[in-house]
Amino acid sequence: DAKTTQPPSMDCAEGRAANLPCNHSTISGNEYVYWYRQIHSQGPQYIIHGLKNNETNEMASLIITEDRKSSTLILPHATLRDTAVYYCIVRVLNAGGTSYGKLTFGQGTILTVHP
């Protein structure tokens, strides 16, 4: 799976959009971009994933550049409850053999939303 690079920490004001970048310059054509987050003392939580088109769900939007070498997770109106570690992960969708669903977590970005 391709390696990702994320800033170690970011701040955001409550009510503003939080834009979390992720660099994955070695991503392969069949690798998806996944985002998870981990709120303090909880298990990681799936947010969104995408291949090359921009994606949106009730939690966030995912913007993937045309060359797919980077992406941005957007929380449109950040709240204090969005304070968490955000993980960007790239992996193939159809990973057979011993790689079914396997996720490799990096260090992520600590997002702090302040009043």
Added chain:
Amino acid sequence: DARVTQTPRHKVTEMGQEVTMRCQPILGHNTVFWYRQTMMQGLELLAYFRNRAPLDDSGMPKDRFSAEMPDATLATLKIQPSEPRDSAVYFCASGKTGTSGSSYEQYFGPGTRLTVT
């Protein structure tokens, strides 16, 4: 709202004792993962199962750790004997994977916080 459940939530034990952690995956999910999280190493995958068959346990110390799925509703992670360096939060996650290996999100449980003194 379906959730992954884990028991116990907290466990304090002495070095050398056996520890068993349990996980109930979401009904209908066919893939179960065990992760360990420490400050130093972050989130590490220990082992995982698909349709109750172990697929990969290369992340586990084989001499003391064992993972099993006695049935589709229960996964266990056992440490025997436990050591202080095993102190960590252990997460179980479940998900669906298709026959081609396609999979989307994993759903994580609340974790078991293990302290070995």
